[in-house]
Amino acid sequence: MAQQKKMVEAITSMDEDFAKWYTDVCKKAELVEYTSVKGCMVIRPYGYAIWENIQSILDKMFKETGHENVCMPMFIPESLLQKEADHVEGFAPECAWVTYGGSEKLEERLCVRPTSETLFCEHFKNIVHSHRDLPKLYNQWVSVVRWEKTTRPFLRSREFLWQEGHTLHATPEEAIEETERMLNVYTTFCHDYLAMPVIQGQKTDSDKFAGAERTYCIEALMHDGKALQAATSHYFGNGFAKAFDIQFANKDNKLEYPYQTSWGSTTRLIGAIIMTHGDDNGLVLPPAVAPIQAMVIPIAQHKEGVLEKAGEITERLNKVCRARMDDSDNSPGWKFAEYEMKGVPVRVEIGPKDIEKNQCVIVTRHNREKTFVSLDNLEDAVIEKLKEVHDGIYQSALENRERRTYAALTMDEITKRLEENGDGFIKAMWCGDEACEDKVKEITGVGSRCIPLEQENLSDVCVCCGKPAKHMVYWGKAY
């Protein structure tokens, strides 16, 4: 019990200091560790296993929608990065630059990719000549580098893991459809696998990806009321194609510029999982991406037959989910705390009395509810409980978001809402003018998160200037 207490006490509570709670969880759940490489982190086995699960689900969804994986170089020559004006302006300030190879100074410096549009464009120019070569539906799983000043594990680091999709199409309609399709893939993934409700929307012009015509995003609300962009999907028009001179012969054998998209999601998703579902006992993992879905803990394991039975049920469970047994010397209490910290969705306890009664105890992580279950239908019960955890944490996250979403008709109302209720989403009308967007941020502290695809008409006028409103916007503070 001493150790159990030690472990639980070691986390700062969410209400006391959310930022500290977050880094405590990252560290205590053994997700990451710091290194001497400033702003970069080690993703430890438990953290990486979550990413592997995310990867394997998303990769399957990408392949089912016709995409193929490729791998581009990690370096971009400076001249290549400069080909699209908006793009270089957006990314150059945060590039890491390689200037030496061995002891020789390079003739042209290379940036470590912050994103790979330019490389994909160069490649598309090489391989696309005819309408028969289209569409190209590519994706890659790599890491990218952005030289950030302030960093936090998963949320903002100088190097992070991600996937970037890059596609090329004959018509704008097809490219827009692709942009929307991938936004929907991300949305389904967040809902069905991460148990994370998200709002689909479009970024305002000031917040678009550097070089994009339109940027779509999904926005989630964290436990502390701050928003987190969980994924983005960009429509480029043919701006990049023109800058890189990518052309294809259409069916009439005339040259045309193709239309392009890109879309991405990153290890940030792990940060989003932590801040959406976690609690003061640590991590709470959505079952679909949990490295261990059911942890079997033998009670009084020195007693005859206990370890054997626990091993037997672990083996049975392993056929229907990712199950493990902890038969270490640590006390059951210590183990309970350990796997609560690590967010294992379902705990299965089994001791001598349970064995006598042909039962075990199932405890669900998110609400700590105990259920006695007959060993006869253990598998079904655990599968059922995993579904309960998924649904339960999805509901809690949705309730948190709804509780923290306020409509406001005036600037004063925005300020008042935030003062009274703390951070959250503010829904308010906007005229479309960047000056108003800036002013809202300046006065109230909340920026535009997105123009949601599902619009509501709260009023006819802009919350800031009173002129006719064009859109309802979600405003908030963001990670």
Next chain:
Amino acid sequence: MAQQKKMVEAITSMDEDFAKWYTDVCKKAELVEYTSVKGCMVIRPYGYAIWENIQSILDKMFKETGHENVCMPMFIPESLLQKEADHVEGFAPECAWVTYGGSEKLEERLCVRPTSETLFCEHFKNIVHSHRDLPKLYNQWVSVVRWEKTTRPFLRSREFLWQEGHTLHATPEEAIEETERMLNVYTTFCHDYLAMPVIQGQKTDSDKFAGAERTYCIEALMHDGKALQAATSHYFGNGFAKAFDIQFANKDNKLEYPYQTSWGSTTRLIGAIIMTHGDDNGLVLPPAVAPIQAMVIPIAQHKEGVLEKAGEITERLNKVCRARMDDSDNSPGWKFAEYEMKGVPVRVEIGPKDIEKNQCVIVTRHNREKTFVSLDNLEDAVIEKLKEVHDGIYQSALENRERRTYAALTMDEITKRLEENGDGFIKAMWCGDEACEDKVKEITGVGSRCIPLEQENLSDVCVCCGKPAKHMVYWGKAY
């Protein structure tokens, strides 16, 4: 047929120019494409799919032997790289150096990892304190950078994909056992999945990994008689642990330095596949890693019922292997050439006459043998044929190696063998002196590839100096 001819004629024949044949295959089979980033390449969908298959098989083998995946930063501060003297001496000359982050010059330059021993050591120091923390059995799938002067797709490029295993153990025995275990894993992988016979051996001291006590390797012989190192496994002793001050409290609570290993394999394996199994019609892929294992080609596909039947058998085959159908407008002849170029192990042809007879034609890529097969047991027949391809190409590769392996007792004999028979493995005795190793290379042109684990006693004296021999060595030219 015009197109088919064009395609086949476009490859240089192996005998004419093996190097040119190799790059032709890389390009025509759509494995890679060049970029403006010197020495780096795009791995295209077909090439990357081979790597994904390699990855998924090896990853499973690593996990089954108790290893966990992690992810280290891609950068190494110069001071960290310098901690182990041999290591920095070996790698610094080929490091790419990051000197700027955005517009700011870095206080300390960072190298893009050429390998990650130093990062793993720093991490181990942070997380290992007690014998209870051991062993650590880690692996990561990343890309690394080595600033090579001359590059060739897959074989030698400035950036390449690989996995690097890093493990830490309480005793030297355990670490040596791990080094050998992973050498065996690679060997099994090459034999059972790549159909590539390899020789297990130990590198001579002059050829060891920078910082290792012992380097084990597996060496394969390519079609042209040159050797290729397919994977390595290093035993470090506790040299790195001492340099990085990693210590653990043993069971008696005394501090000890742990023992370490690392082991790796890379996208070179794809180069090895090409040069082991390929022929003048292009690639020949081992079925286990082939992105498409069976390609269904409808004959006279405009005739009623053909496409339907071809689709039906593709669907059936997809349940037992990776099958696809090509129903494009290209002629069957063009398609035959295309998928021979791409090395698809099994081709299934089906036309109106076959349908009448309830049969199809199966053609195996490596020997172009045709078999008529009843549609009733199509699945079994294709599985059987895939096994035949695996066994057939393994046997050919083994015969090629045996035909090109010569024992030599004198320097003259080495020279004569090479002159008469071209490149290959030379087996010859060696005293263990580096001077003799250098002299053999200088005079005959072949370097030591490895001291094979399976030793033979060809004579009692060194092939070079005549002093007592310590080992039999495989000598050869290498990629």
